[in-house]
Amino acid sequence: MSILLVVADVLDGELRPVNAQVFTVAARMGRTLGRPVAALMVGAPGLEAHAEAPGAYGVPRTLLIEDAKLAKYSPDVHAAAVAEAVRRVDAGVVLMAATLNGKDVMARAAEMLDAGLAQDCLRFRTEGDALVFTRPLFAGKILADVRVTAPPVMATIRPRAYTPEEAPVAVTVERLSVALPEPKVVVEELRQNASARLDVTEADIVVSGGRGMQGPENWHLLEALAEALGEGTALGCSRPVSDDGWRSHEEHVGQTGKTVSPDLYVAVGISGAIQHVAGIGASKCIVAVNKDPDAPIFTVADYGIVGDLFEVVPALTEAIKKVKASV
Numbered sequence: 001m002s003i004l005l006v007v008a009d010v011l012d013g014e015l016r017p018v019n020a021q022v023f024t025v026a027a028r029m030g031r032t033l034g035r036p037v038a039a040l041m042v043g044a045p046g047l048e049a050h051a052e053a054p055g056a057y058g059v060p061r062t063l064l065i066e067d068a069k070l071a072k073y074s075p076d077v078h079a080a081a082v083a084e085a086v087r088r089v090d091a092g093v094v095l096m097a098a099t100l101n102g103k104d105v106m107a108r109a110a111e112m113l114d115a116g117l118a119q120d121c122l123r124f125r126t127e128g129d130a131l132v133f134t135r136p137l138f139a140g141k142i143l144a145d146v147r148v149t150a151p152p153v154m155a156t157i158r159p160r161a162y163t164p165e166e167a168p169v170a171v172t173v174e175r176l177s178v179a180l181p182e183p184k185v186v187v188e189e190l191r192q193n194a195s196a197r198l199d200v201t202e203a204d205i206v207v208s209g210g211r212g213m214q215g216p217e218n219w220h221l222l223e224a225l226a227e228a229l230g231e232g233t234a235l236g237c238s239r240p241v242s243d244d245g246w247r248s249h250e251e252h253v254g255q256t257g258k259t260v261s262p263d264l265y266v267a268v269g270i271s272g273a274i275q276h277v278a279g280i281g282a283s284k285c286i287v288a289v290n291k292d293p294d295a296p297i298f299t300v301a302d303y304g305i306v307g308d309l310f311e312v313v314p315a316l317t318e319a320i321k322k323v324k325a326s327v
């Protein structure tokens with residue numbers, strides 16, 4: 001029987017936290033389909049240190065492709081490594097996180113394999129022997145159920161769509177020796193934004209500011225709120241805020257920015273334009289602060305506070321600090 005292969009997202013030789021979720025989905029899907037599951041790690045020599053990590057989430061086998069050509073991200077070389085591994089082990093289903101790299105690598109590998117790919121999936125289910133994925137389309141306006149008909153079935157899973165579940169198993173590790181092409185393009189350097197706390201796509205809580213903040217000098221209010229909410233909190237913003245250079249584009253949420261799915265999304269001084277809401281629809285709880293009671297953000301918010309953010313946000317921060325201090 002063909003196996004289910006889950007491709008790890010490796011950045012600078014490290015496994016990104018999002019892998020825990022996708023290993024969990026793979027183990028669960030493997031049980032549902034009755035297929036053996038293996039993880040694939042592709043990168044520069046040294047990956048073996050992480051080879052047992054998938055075992056914590058129920059994935060009992062790791063395949064390693066280590067090559068100096070994979071030290072820096074090269075879209076064509078990474079995709080060629082994934083495609084070759086899929087052929088070698090005859091994978092029938094291939095999963096990866098729907099991160100920027102995940103979506104890029106899987107699209108290229110699918111083209112090399114002439115396979116079908118469902119990107120950015122929120123859920124999966126089976127209908128008979130077939131896998132059906134649910135994914136947002138048209139900036140989140142609809143949720144589509146899609147079935148991949150050109151094998152192997154390839155899919156990327158949206159970060160935070162699933163919660164990691166520990167299910168420890170022993171791991172066997174194998175190396176695959178693959179002839180890789182010379183890179184056509186190499187990412188020479190990745191610069192982390194020095195001020196970035198946590199990426200909005202990976203955070204449990206996102207505190208996001210819009211044009212209502214009136215300027216970058218007022219962001220200390222959101223930073224204090226994020227600090228009070230705790231470690232897993234990231235800062236986000238609407239597009240005009242990043243377009244005007246108040247905040248980095250890394251924090252831009254929405255149709256043309258990042259799609260987030262935190263447990264809590266706090267929208268401060270954001271009107272709730274359709275293009276912004278397209279990026280926050282999968283949030284489990286949305287809290288909006290806006291002085292305009294008719295602002296469209298209130299139609300998607302679970303809790304709305306109508307008021308001046310310059311009064312509401314400090315009060316909210318103090319209240320959260322008090323509650324946290326008392327427990």
Ligand SMILES: Cc1cc2nc3c(=O)[nH]c(=O)nc-3n(C[C@H](O)[C@H](O)[C@H](O)COP(=O)(O)OP(=O)(O)OC[C@H]3O[C@@H](n4cnc5c(N)ncnc54)[C@H](O)[C@@H]3O)c2cc1C
Nearest residue numbers: 210211212238239254255256269270271275276290291309
């Ligand atoms: C093709 C396209 C793609 C786009 N992609 C994106 C995208 O990815 N992400 C995105 O965000 N936008 C995107 N936009 C832009 C989008 O249409 C909106 O213009 C934008 O989201 C508005 O940003 P905002 O809510 O910060 O600002 P505004 O619409 O100006 O809203 C500011 C809000 O702050 C409130 N406010 C003002 N002062 C206070 C105060 N003191 N206290 C409380 N509330 C206050 C106001 O009542 C208002 O509701 C896109 C547009 C297009 C055409």
